[in-house]
Amino acid sequence: MLPRKLKQLVFVSFHIFLVVLFVVANNDFCASVFETHVDFTLLDHVINKTDVADELECQLKCMGNKSCKSFNVHRNGNNAKKLCELNNKTRQMKPGDFKRKKGSTYYGSVQGTCVDVSRQRSGKTKGGQCHPNYKGKLCQTRKLGQSAANPGKSCKHILESKDSEGDGEYWIDPEGKGNPLKVYCDMKTDGGGWLLVANFVLNSTSPPDWTAESSYRGIRNFANNKMGISVSALKELRSHLSFTQLRFHCSKKQGRTFHVTTVSNSTGEAVVEYFSGQKDVRPDSCGSFQRMEDDNSKLVIECESWSNDGKWGFNGGDVERRLYTGFARVPRNYNWNLPYGSWYCDDWYHDPVSPGDFWKIYVR
Ligand SMILES: *[C@@H]1O[C@H](CO)[C@@H](O)[C@H](O)[C@H]1NC(C)=O
Ligand SMILES: *[C@@H]1O[C@H](CO)[C@@H](O)[C@H](O)[C@H]1NC(C)=O
Ligand SMILES: *[C@@H]1O[C@H](CO)[C@@H](O)[C@H](O)[C@H]1NC(C)=O
Ligand SMILES: *[C@@H]1O[C@H](CO)[C@@H](O)[C@H](O)[C@H]1NC(C)=O
Numbered sequence: 001m002l003p004r005k006l007k008q009l010v011f012v013s014f015h016i017f018l019v020v021l022f023v024v025a026n027n028d029f030c031a032s033v034f035e036t037h038v039d040f041t042l043l044d045h046v047i048n049k050t051d052v053a054d055e056l057e058c059q060l061k062c063m064g065n066k067s068c069k070s071f072n073v074h075r076n077g078n079n080a081k082k083l084c085e086l087n088n089k090t091r092q093m094k095p096g097d098f099k100r101k102k103g104s105t106y107y108g109s110v111q112g113t114c115v116d117v118s119r120q121r122s123g124k125t126k127g128g129q130c131h132p133n134y135k136g137k138l139c140q141t142r143k144l145g146q147s148a149a150n151p152g153k154s155c156k157h158i159l160e161s162k163d164s165e166g167d168g169e170y171w172i173d174p175e176g177k178g179n180p181l182k183v184y185c186d187m188k189t190d191g192g193g194w195l196l197v198a199n200f201v202l203n204s205t206s207p208p209d210w211t212a213e214s215s216y217r218g219i220r221n222f223a224n225n226k227m228g229i230s231v232s233a234l235k236e237l238r239s240h241l242s243f244t245q246l247r248f249h250c251s252k253k254q255g256r257t258f259h260v261t262t263v264s265n266s267t268g269e270a271v272v273e274y275f276s277g278q279k280d281v282r283p284d285s286c287g288s289f290q291r292m293e294d295d296n297s298k299l300v301i302e303c304e305s306w307s308n309d310g311k312w313g314f315n316g317g318d319v320e321r322r323l324y325t326g327f328a329r330v331p332r333n334y335n336w337n338l339p340y341g342s343w344y345c346d347d348w349y350h351d352p353v354s355p356g357d358f359w360k361i362y363v364r
């Protein structure tokens, strides 16, 4: 058995530890500042009642109103919406009005937001962290791209707004007309800001049948792992986003990896114009791209031999499939090809396909 003194000490230290944890938590996450009491409510100090989708929405309403000191959220029968009540008192100010109520939750201590805590501690506002979808001093500003209600213009736009949270799904509205769609953004490679416009990931050794999406909005189907858009769809997208770079990335487990971005000068621009159907002139290959770290392709080394004339694409072929058929190839040796069951990545018949092999195209 522990001696009494030691037991007391352990107990006291545990409490100090809890307090430290709480302060750290405050700085890391605004919402944790609220104390929560499930199946409780504060009666008779309601200044506003509204329906809300969730607790967070009620919290934001409370944070946006100086008179609000705490709030109750009530289940509303079978209704999906909940009832949000803003109070102008806390349970500490009115202990007599703090009552048990099944299906309700009380949230208190609104004044102790992360902003206040960090101001006390460092003498200035530090911001702290908010609910994942929100930012700002009071955590009231929705982050770009996290919801259909607040889409970014593009992946690059979301990255530049510092609202990116790594690779993944984001909402964008390229036309800016209130018609957003959920897309995939690569926020890391070569600085990030890349929008996925073609995505093929094999899940077996028998590659899928697929057709190119004729509208740029087909990029929302990235998750089906057999999504590619046509040249005219890419042209449509470029008219909204004015992207300036393309990135091509393919890899075979039993082969090599081809991974390049077009460069940001007139040589690279010619490639973008060719593949988005703005010009029909086959662009020079050498000097038009930059090699990414994991690239170990022969195509890159032999750029002067592409199609025997050192240029992207080849004469003839379907313009709409330009992005997928022999767009970078050294005849009979190395190629990038997806349709017709011939899945090449820096090879020409010789490297077999395996599950996990992929072909991806991005714009930025
Ligand atoms: C708080 O709200 C109640 C109504 O619920 C109102 O009667 C009271 O005056 C308010 N108190 C303050 C300080 O705003
Ligand atoms: C409650 O607040 C909402 C805004 O969140 C406002 O539109 C409404 O008029 C308020 N209701 C009352 C009774 O003050
Ligand atoms: C807070 O909400 C009350 C009730 O809806 C409203 O009368 C008051 O103007 C609001 N105050 C602020 C600062 O929004
Ligand atoms: C494999 O991918 C195809 C499309 O590419 C899809 O139809 C099929 O359901 C996938 N199978 C598995 C097991 O994921």
Ligand SMILES: *[C@@H]1O[C@H](CO)[C@@H](O)[C@H](O)[C@H]1NC(C)=O
Residues within 6 Å of the ligand: 263, 265, 266, 267, 268, 286, 287, 288
């Ligand atoms: C574009 O940049 C690449 C790589 O930096 C370079 O090799 C090429 O000559 C440049 N082209 C022009 C027209 O400046």
